[in-house]
Amino acid sequence: MAKDLVKTLADLKEQEVMEIVKSRLSAGDDPLKILEDARKGMEIVGKRFASSEYFIPDLVYSGEILRAVTELVKPKLSKTTESKKLGKVVFGTVAGDIHDIGKDIVVFMLDVNGFEVYDLGVDVPVQKFVEKIKETGAPIVGLSGFLTLAFDSMKQTIEAMKAAGVRDKVKVMIGGGQISEEVRKYTGADAYGKDAMAGVALAKQWAGVK
Amino acid sequence: MEKKWQEMTSDEKQEAMFQRWMSPKDLQGNDIKFQSPQAEKAYKERITIIKDAIQMKKLPNRVPVFLLPSFFPCYHAGITPRDAMYDYDKLNMAFKKFLLDFEPDTNLTSIGPGPGRAFEILDYKLYSWPGHGVSPNASYQCNEGEYMKADEYDALIDDPSNFFSNTYLPRVFGALDGFKMLPALTGILEIFGVAVNFVPFGLPPVQATYKALFEAGAEALKWIGAVGAFNNEATSLGFPAAFGGFTKAPFDTIGDTLRGTRGIMLDMYRQPDKLLKAMDRLTPIMIKMGVSAAQMNGHPLIFIPLHKGADGFLSDEQFKKFYWPTFRKVMIGLINEGVVPFPAAEGRWTTRLDILKDIPKGKTLWMIDQSDMAKVKKTLGGVACLAGNVPSDLLKLGTPEQVKDYVKKLIDTAGKGGGYIVCNGAFFDEVKAENLQAMVAAAKQYGAYKK
């Protein structure tokens, strides 16, 4: 049974997933185990996205199924356990830009790969990045942006980190439609990722996981 | 005797549309007078090379060059995007300076920024604009959301106009709330009971909505007067307008501003048949939107920004099932009426090329962003004119030398045998002016075809 949920979720069979979860809950199964299976299913979804078997609609749908599962299971949870995370990442689309599809995908992939992501949303003011870095002590920052104006916002965000004395404590990656190695140099970021998988690889490298 | 429009072939209709573009008229239908014989000659030569590039029947004299930025003309002229949306004199000053400083082969026109005050009167919620949700110095931004709910497909399919007026528009424009109470106008038939349908127009919320519409309309009229005046001036100076209007691929119509990205992607799983049916329903509407704009403006090029069919967005399967069929129908519908579809393949479309090339030859113009240009030329380029691929990061961060080299390479690969227009790939905001100068210069320098 346990195996089924993992596979069914990975295959995006929404109704079957809900049936399995309901029957396991009424059979008195440990809600934490159910969530753990769901997480494993999402991990497979992430892998399939990385290998171009899945695309954005499939990610969006899997996220929706997971949300519904979590809603069913949550009321039965007596205690919440903090699953071990690989590391903290502060992420957002920079000031003046509200393209969020690319950002959401990188956040999704970091999350299913075990990172704790603080998603600040879109059009994020420079100062908000700095504050969140200070508050969480996250060693990794991801900046997403699509407009040419975003190149400057990225640069300013990184300069503000310097001014606030946190630049040495973090590694910064940037990405988004028109971002390139040239833009990386211009903004002073540590790395640029051409897609979500590159973002995950960078985060893993910086967090010291292989 | 001239053939009637309905009797013409699509080739003849296209030819007639190009002829209309060659003999420009103002909004009242009077001929626009050129400022000099040279201006008239330049105007006609520009259209001729664009036409030759698009039709792919003979080699143009040289490769045309377009510049199609987003808010660049404002930054270049030292005004903010906010100024451009609120002060139409400044708007025209900036767009004129842009045209004359760089002299591309088409006029971008000053229609892009739009009338800020009209949006304010209407309480437009779909976008944040400079000084109204985003900084006065930033470009406007779309606030994506589910403005059409998942269970509203039947309403849309049943009567798109009524769905727009009574449901969608009141959500997107706060001031159009009174539209929710509008009767179905098709109920107004004969004297018995007909007056019932006029009752809503007496209700205060509906009257408030009409008042806002009158005010917004007056502002829009003022704005189009200014935009039109600049357009005529640019024409009289020898620069044809870049577009005759725009339309959209039905998947993007629903995915951008009705259901939103998340919404449409869930629908692909949960209610694929309704989504397909709704796109079919919108197809003739999207065709009509493009054809009537082209007719009204006497201009064959109809712009189609393409969003959610790009590489990565959909699998090939999903693309073939959900994106391509109705998008192709829209293009064919336009072509049948002599219109030249001008799709912009935003982002990368390298994996779609073999599908896209299934269109009639010499009838379309494609703006290419980051797709692999050599591959595009080999596939789509066999049947369609290409424009674009000069990257934003190069224009913003590169040197004029690098830009020239890039343009030269593009002309060598994409320009071979005609069918290419030098153009930016993406709608940039702030870039270096000297790089744009280099881009236009390179196009004119390397773009002459040896005959």
Ligand code: B12
């Ligand atoms: C969808 C879209 C929109 C939607 C936005 C919806 C939304 N919620 O975000 C709508 C239709 C509203 C829109 C509007 C506009 N857009 Co737009 N849009 C796009 C489009 C088609 C796709 C962007 C996208 O979401 N891609 C999907 C993601 C998944 O792919 P991706 O971008 O490559 O992201 C991947 C990687 O880049 C990477 N990544 C992303 N972020 C990060 C961060 C890190 C740290 C790392 C490591 C990796 C990483 O991982 C992602 C997943 O693999 C692009 C063109 C294109 N295809 O790129 C234009 C584009 C970005 N838009 C553009 C413009 C100009 C606009 C407008 C200003 C146009 C206008 N004048 O009206 C408006 C206003 C801006 C706004 N946001 O409202 C331009 C930007 C031009 C430039 N930079 O020179 C583009 C490039 C179009 C073009 N060719 O000109 N847009």
